[in-house]
Each structure stands twice: as structure tokens, then as C-alpha cells.
Amino acid sequence: MAQILLKNLRKTYDETEAVRGINLDIDHNEFVVLVGPSGCGKTTTLRMIAGLEEITGGEIFIGERLINNVPPRDRDIAMVFQNYALYPHMTVEQNMSFGLRLRKVAKAEIERRVKHAADILNIGELLERRPKQLSGGQRQRVAMGRAIVRNPEAFLFDEPLSNLDAKLRVQMRTEIKKIHQRVQTTVVYVTHDQVEAMTLADRIVVMNHGIIEQVGSPQEMYEAPKTRFVAGFIGSPAMNFVPCRIVERGAALGVRLSGDITLDLSAEQSKRYRGYLDKEMVFGIRPEHITERRQHTNENQLDFGCTVEVLEPMGIDTMVFMDIEGVEVTARAAPKAVSNPGETMMFTIDMNNTHLIDPKTDKVV
Amino acid sequence: MQTQQTAPEPSLRERLVTALENQRVLGYVLMAPALLLILIFIAYPFVLGVWMSLTDKIVGTSGTFIGLGNYDKLFASDIFLTAAWNTVFFTTIATIFKAVLGMWLAVLLNRKFRFANITRATVLLPFIVPTVLSTLAWLWMFDATFSVFNWTLRWLWQMEIGIFGLVLKENWGFFRGPLWLGDPSLAMASVILVNVWRGLPFFAISFLAGLQTIPPDLYDAADIDGASGWKKFWHVTLPLIKPVAIVVIVFSIVVTFADFQLVYILTRGGPNNETHLLATLAYQLGMGSGNIGQGAAVALFMLPILAFVIIFQLWYLRREGVR
Ligand SMILES: Nc1ncnc2c1ncn2[C@@H]1O[C@H](COP(=O)(O)OP(=O)(O)OP(=O)(O)O)[C@@H](O)[C@H]1O
Ligand SMILES: [Mg+2]
Numbered sequence: 001m002a003q004i005l006l007k008n009l010r011k012t013y014d015e016t017e018a019v020r021g022i023n024l025d026i027d028h029n030e031f032v033v034l035v036g037p038s039g040c041g042k043t044t045t046l047r048m049i050a051g052l053e054e055i056t057g058g059e060i061f062i063g064e065r066l067i068n069n070v071p072p073r074d075r076d077i078a079m080v081f082q083n084y085a086l087y088p089h090m091t092v093e094q095n096m097s098f099g100l101r102l103r104k105v106a107k108a109e110i111e112r113r114v115k116h117a118a119d120i121l122n123i124g125e126l127l128e129r130r131p132k133q134l135s136g137g138q139r140q141r142v143a144m145g146r147a148i149v150r151n152p153e154a155f156l157f158d159e160p161l162s163n164l165d166a167k168l169r170v171q172m173r174t175e176i177k178k179i180h181q182r183v184q185t186t187v188v189y190v191t192h193d194q195v196e197a198m199t200l201a202d203r204i205v206v207m208n209h210g211i212i213e214q215v216g217s218p219q220e221m222y223e224a225p226k227t228r229f230v231a232g233f234i235g236s237p238a239m240n241f242v243p244c245r246i247v248e249r250g251a252a253l254g255v256r257l258s259g260d261i262t263l264d265l266s267a268e269q270s271k272r273y274r275g276y277l278d279k280e281m282v283f284g285i286r287p288e289h290i291t292e293r294r295q296h297t298n299e300n301q302l303d304f305g306c307t308v309e310v311l312e313p314m315g316i317d318t319m320v321f322m323d324i325e326g327v328e329v330t331a332r333a334a335p336k337a338v339s340n341p342g343e344t345m346m347f348t349i350d351m352n353n354t355h356l357i358d359p360k361t362d363k364v365v
Numbered sequence: 366m367q368t369q370q371t372a373p374e375p376s377l378r379e380r381l382v383t384a385l386e387n388q389r390v391l392g393y394v395l396m397a398p399a400l401l402l403i404l405i406f407i408a409y410p411f412v413l414g415v416w417m418s419l420t421d422k423i424v425g426t427s428g429t430f431i432g433l434g435n436y437d438k439l440f441a442s443d444i445f446l447t448a449a450w451n452t453v454f455f456t457t458i459a460t461i462f463k464a465v466l467g468m469w470l471a472v473l474l475n476r477k478f479r480f481a482n483i484t485r486a487t488v489l490l491p492f493i494v495p496t497v498l499s500t501l502a503w504l505w506m507f508d509a510t511f512s513v514f515n516w517t518l519r520w521l522w523q524m525e526i527g528i529f530g531l532v533l534k535e536n537w538g539f540f541r542g543p544l545w546l547g548d549p550s551l552a553m554a555s556v557i558l559v560n561v562w563r564g565l566p567f568f569a570i571s572f573l574a575g576l577q578t579i580p581p582d583l584y585d586a587a588d589i590d591g592a593s594g595w596k597k598f599w600h601v602t603l604p605l606i607k608p609v610a611i612v613v614i615v616f617s618i619v620v621t622f623a624d625f626q627l628v629y630i631l632t633r634g635g636p637n638n639e640t641h642l643l644a645t646l647a648y649q650l651g652m653g654s655g656n657i658g659q660g661a662a663v664a665l666f667m668l669p670i671l672a673f674v675i676i677f678q679l680w681y682l683r684r685e686g687v688r
Contacts, residue, residue, distance in 0.1 A: 052585050073591035085582035089604040098600070099590035146590075 002063040002153040002186055003028055004049065010057035011044050018044040020210035021058070031180055031187045035197040036207035036233070042190040045207075046156050049188060051075050062153055078147035079156040083163060084139045086131040086146075093127040096145045110149075117148040120182060137168045144179065154186040161196065173199055194234050198222070206230050223353075228282065228362040231355055237287050237319065240329045241357070244283040246276045255283050255356075258325045263351060266300050273356060276365065284355035284364070287319065287330040292337035293346040300351040308345050311338055320345065418662040424655035435662035445663065447638050448646040452667075455553065455642060456621045459560045464614055466561065467568025468606075472598070474569065475576045485573065492566035500630040503559045507545035507631070514545065546632050549639045556640050559627055564620075568613060575609035576602065608685050615678040619671050643667050 004026040011019040019041040026032050034042045047053035049060060051072035060067050067075050078099075086095050093114060100110045118124045121141040131139055140160060147155055160176075161169045177200055180187055191197055197204050198218045206213045206221065206229070214221065214230045225231035231239050247256045253270040256262040265273065293303050309328075312319040318338050320331040322345075331347055339345035355364045375383070384390050418435055422428025439445040474485050491499060506512050545555045579602065587597045625644035628634060634641035634649065641649075643663055651660020 047585075050585075050589060052588060072588040073593070077589065079586070079589045081582050081586060083580075083582060085580065085586040087583060087586070087601065098587075102591045102596060146586075150590075 003061070004154060004186060004188065005061040006045075006049075006058065007061075008058040009045065009048060009055065009060065011041070011048060011053065012056045017210055019048070019056075022207075022210075022212055024205060024212065024215065026186060026188065029184045029186055031189065031200060031202045032205060033189045033191060033197040033201035033203070034205045034207055035191055035194055036213075038192060040207045041210040042192070042207055043158055046079075046158055046188060046190050049154075050077055050079050050156050076153040077156055078150045078152040078154075079158070080143045080147050080160045082159045084131070084143040086139060086142055088131050091128050091130055092123065092134070092142050092145075095131070095142055096149050099146065099150050113149040113151070114145075117145040120148065120179060121145050136164050137172065140164065140172060144176075148179075148183060152185070154188065157187065157189040159191055160189075161191070162193075169196075176200065195236060198234070204234070206233060208233075224364075225355065226364055228284070228357045228364070231284050231357070231364060235286055237330055237332075239284050239286045239355075240290075240327075242283045242285075242324055242327050242329060243359075244281050246273055246279055246281060246356075248277065253277065255281075255354075257283060261304050261306070261324065263302055263304070263349065266351060269351070273365070276356070276358070280359065281365075282357040282359050284357055285349065286353065287332040289350040289353040290329070290331035291348050292331075292333040294348045296348065298350075298352065302349050302351060303346055304349065305344050305346050308339050308341050308343055310341060320347075414661050414665060417658055418665045420658045422658045424657060428658060431658075435658050436666075438659065439662055439666070444638055444641065445646065448634075448641040448643050448663075449666070451553070451638075451640060452622060452642045452644075455557060455560070455624075455640075456618055459557045459564065459621050460614060460617055462557070462561045463564045463568045463617060464610070467565055467572050467613075468610075470565065470569040471572035471576055472602070474573050485570070488569055489566045491563050492570075496563060496626045497630065499563065500559060500627055503562075504546075504631055507555055512545075547636055549636055552632055552636055552640050556628055556631055559631065560621060560624060563627070564617060568617065571609060571613045572606060575606040578609075579605050608682070611681055612678065615674055618674055622671060623667060 004024075006022050006024040006026075009019055009022040009024075010017070022045060024032075034045060036042055044053060048055050049062075051067070051070065055068050062075060062077070087098065090098065096114050096117060097110045100113065105113075114127070115124075118127060121144060123138065123141050123145060126134060126138060126142070131142070134142065140163075143160070157176075161172050164172060173196060176189075180200075189196075189200060198221075201218055203215060204218055204221050205215050208229050214226045216224075221230060221234045225234060228241070232241065242257050244255045244257050247254050247262065249262070249264055251270075252267060253265045253273055254262045255265060294301075306322040306324065306329075308320055309323050310321040312321070313335060315335075317332045318335045320333050320338055322329050322331065333345075333347075357363065358365050385394065417428070419430055419432060420428035421431045421434065470488065474481070474488065478484075506514055508515075544551065546552050583601050583605075584597055587601050592600060623644050624642060625648065628640050628642050628645045629648070632640045634645045643666060647660045647663035649660075650663060651657050
């Protein structure tokens, strides 16, 4: 239930710089998700907050307290590990109560809290079992139960769902969200799955190579990514990136993707991109913003034609792959409206949802 | 298929091949060599030993059956009772020391530090050196007059530093160190010391292997749950290493209980039988005095005790496996 403040946090292992200066302000009861590719320093950051990893530089505050040199047991946080880290020799009940017993909490109080957590998590019947006798999903719940009974200032999760099968993962994801709504607490949640990040987070922190690329609400991250990395990382299927050139189109500007395809920019966009005239840029657009030809709903929608290479039906939509100047571009079309591979198909593209990236800085301009 | 046609008589080779394809037959065939070796080298000497313990065989005679006569005699003899008690005492104390120190050493070695691997290898040294050699070295170190122990003590005495010097002055007089192997109360301690020194690496390395199977996550979890170093050891390390520890301890009890080389080289059971163990007594009676029947009886006396220990271990392992 506390704020967590990271100030210029750094961590260096012998040679590797795992975390290279992170600044983050996490609010009361906020659900913050650290997301990023493997090796970007998410776990390291989380473990520094937990106190399991020494801090090379910078400061961490929980509430008002500087906790750089406070041992984990005095930080009042609880952590759920990727492979649960349940004590194999203890029953579920003992696993959950271990922290409370160490803290000499009264017996009746321990019982009450364990029962309360077991109710929330629906594991009342499992209390006498040992971890070995539980399924993956049940272990996951017990691990969360161990955190809940502690009633800590903050919960830390390190990829808690990555050991579950796809279906259970979706189920537990919803469950975690529900639990957070019931047990109001600050949560720092690490994952490399951007869908998990989008669905769970109040705020997403995208990390890459030990630094924060961007912080924002899921919607902001989706609509207004600030870097090529974030644009490509958030959203599934991933955004298309096509090398392009900004060209003059009468009074306005256009984006030339290939000899055949040049897309007009709106007056407002033309003004914004004026400085990039005749420059090589990268044009970014999500598959869902290229559809089969449709009635236009705003004046910034354009039609263009292209040869269909491959179709991937997904049920509700069909992914259409085409080739623009050697770059694979994906569109998302209604299954009934797609043409066969090899044929030319007409598409509608929504220019309001495009992003222009400067390849020199990889920033969205 | 032409069923009417009688198949040609199968050749010997073919019949053999068919037989071997039967799993039951093949199983026995594969087991036979091992079984044969066990019969020749273990079962036969064992049965012979049991038989001899029931005879009054003396070297050179064939001996006659005297039932439990040897055992009767043993229980009436002081030296046997002393040796039995010594063996129990020796085994208990040595095992306790080895287990506690071994665990301590393993925990230390399990930490990350420079040269960890070399240090771990070095710890194994006492285990690798042949017991006879290392024990001879200890024999030399224990020597009352010329050895390094007493030389050091004497040196301390001459320096007259601290309480140590005073104790030396009062009890052992000027210039004389203790008779490590000659003094009745020190001899047993010395023998135990050498046994602990020799057995420690086995404990430490086995425990270390056990420690390394404990997932580091559990210690992280315990850290966050609020456990201090000692609590982590008590609530996480110890319970998780228990299965390994039981096996190691039981194994060590069996080996220590039947220890022979150490005592034989250091004291030969002396002084005044203070360090006589069942194994050395059996040897002394059987080989030294040629009273083979009696020697066999002493040796066999260890059997039920060790069997009980091993059965306990098997029972425990099976129970752990079920859990
Ligand atoms: N104990 C360590 N010693 C040396 N380097 C380490 C150690 N732990 C992590 N690293 C390095 O630090 C970097 C960040 O690691 P970290 O575990 O934080 O990544 P992550 O974002 O959690 O990745 P993943 O999604 O794969 O779990 C990596 O390059 C890793 O190799
Ligand atoms: Mg990680």
C-alpha cells in the first residue's frame, strides 16, 4: 500500500550492466508491469526492490523510507517467484504461514489470515497437502497465498504465469486482476508477455537493455509509442515497419513505400513531417489498421492495391501477408473479403494510426 | 498361411534365440554372472564365517561344532564387553563429530568465493590418501617425544604463555607432553580424532552435494518471509538435506563400527584395551591367538546391529520416496 520510488537505479554484474539507471515512481495501490525482452533487466530490478540483489547505484524508497541497506525481511514486501519457490517439506498451510510464524504472529491471527487467503484463492481443501501433490495452477495459488497472508506494503511478481499452460495462464491472469481489486496493494509485476502487460497493468514500463524505453498506460503504449522498440513490442501481431521516403504531393506530403504505393499524409501530418522531406524514414502501422477495402469512416483513410502472398486465417479475422519492396507487411482483413494468394487485393489503410520513425534515432517523430 | 505344412525342425541356434527372446529367461541369463560372483565372494565366506563361529576351530585343526559356546564365552569375558562398549562409544562420538563438522564445512564450502573449486578438491585429500599411510603419519604426529604436537606444546610451555602453560606445569610436569596414545583417556580421544579427520571429507562433500540440490529460490523466499541465516538453516536447509544426511550417517555408522585399520596401526587396542574395538578384537583372537572360532563369533556379533541400522535406512528411504 506504499509508494515505491526508484532513483537512477543501477546494477552491474562483473562485466554486464544489467540495469543502467532507472527512474520510476510507483503510486499507492498501483499495478505496474515491467515488460521487455529476455535479459533486459526486469528480474534484476525486481530483485533489487525485494532486497535479494545488492544495489550498485541509485536509491530505492518504499513509502518514505530509503531501503538500500535494509534486508529483505524488514522491507515488508512479498514476492511470488516464477517457479513458485514453495518449501517442499511443508504443507500448503505451513508454506503460507511460515512468514507469520517467523514474525511471531499470534496463532489465532495466523489461522484467520490463512483461512482468509485460502478463501480468496479457493484453495481451502488443499491446506494439508504438500507442494508435490499440487498442480501447477494450484502451486501458483499457494505462492500467491503466501504473499497475501503477509499483508505486505507491496507485492512483487516475477513472471508468475510463465510456467502454466496457455489456457490456465489466461485464467490466472484474470484471477490476479480480481485479486488485486480485492486486496488493494501496490504491485510490481514482471513479465515478457506484452499481452499480460496490457491486460493487467495500470501502467506499463517497457524496458530494453537495462533502461526504460517508455512508461504509460496500456492505451498510451498502444496508441502513442515513443520508440520503434515500444511500437514493435506492444501489440500483437506486431506492427509493420516499412522503409519509406517522404515526398512532396502537391501542397501536402506523401509517404512513398514503393514505386507503386505512395500514401498521402493529412495536412496536419504534412506540417509535422515537413522537416523530414526527402529523408529515408520508417513507416509503422499496425496490421489492424490495414483492412480489406471498406467504406471510409474518416478522410484520412486511403485505398491501395497489392499482391497477396500468404493467408493466415485466425477465425474472426484473416491475416493477409503481402510484400512491399522486399518487406513483409501484414494486414488484418475480414475472412470473406480476402483474395487468393497471387491475386491483387485492394486494402484500406487508416493514416490516422501511422507512426513515422527516424531510423537514425529509432524515435517516433 | 499354409498351416498343413509341418515346419522344419528348428536348429539349436534357433531354439536358443527363441528362448532368449523370452524376457524371463533372458533376465536370469543376464543376472547369472553377478549372482555367481556374489555366491563365490560374499555368500560363501559369510556362511563359512557363521559356521566357524559355531565351532572351536583353532588354526590348523578342523574344529568341532560347539553350538553357541563361543558366544557364551564372549559374554563372560571382560575384554569382549569392553570392546563392544568401546565400539559403540567410538562410533557414536565419531559420527556425531563428523556429522556436525561435516555440515558446517559443507555450508562454508557452499558459499561463493574465489578458488572455491580448488578448496573443495583439497578438502577431499584425507579421503584420497590410503588410510594406512595417513594413519602412519598420525602415529608419528602423536609420538610422545619427537612429534609435532608435543613439540608445539613444549614450545608453548617454554613461552609460558597464558593458561595453557599453567595447565602444562601442573599436570604434566616440565618438558613432557601427554602420551597421546598411551594415556588411557587420551588414547580413545586420539583415535576418534583421526577417524573424524578421515571421515570428515566424505560427510562434507556428500552434504555439499545435497546442499547444491536445494533450489536457491527457496532461500530467496525464506529471506522475504523474514528468516535470518540461522532460521534459514534450521527451516530450509536441514529438512531438505535430511534424506541425504540419513544415508550418509547410516553409511558412516556401518563403516565406523567395523573400523579396523586405524586402531590397529595407532594403538593395537591398547593401552589396557581402552581402544579395543570389535574388529580389532576379532582379529586379535582369530589371527593373533589363532582362535578362529572365537574371532568369527566376535565379528559376527556386529552383524545384527549393522543389519538393524541398514534396515532402518531402507525403511526410511522407502518412506521418503512415498512422500
Ligand atoms: N547473477 C548474475 N551474474 C551475472 N550476470 C547476470 C546475473 N543475473 C543476471 N545477469 C545478467 O543481467 C542481465 C539482466 O538479467 P535479468 O535476469 O534481469 O533479465 P530479465 O529481464 O529478467 O530476463 P528474462 O525475461 O529472461 O527473465 C542479463 O544480461 C543477464 O545475463
Ligand atoms: Mg527474469
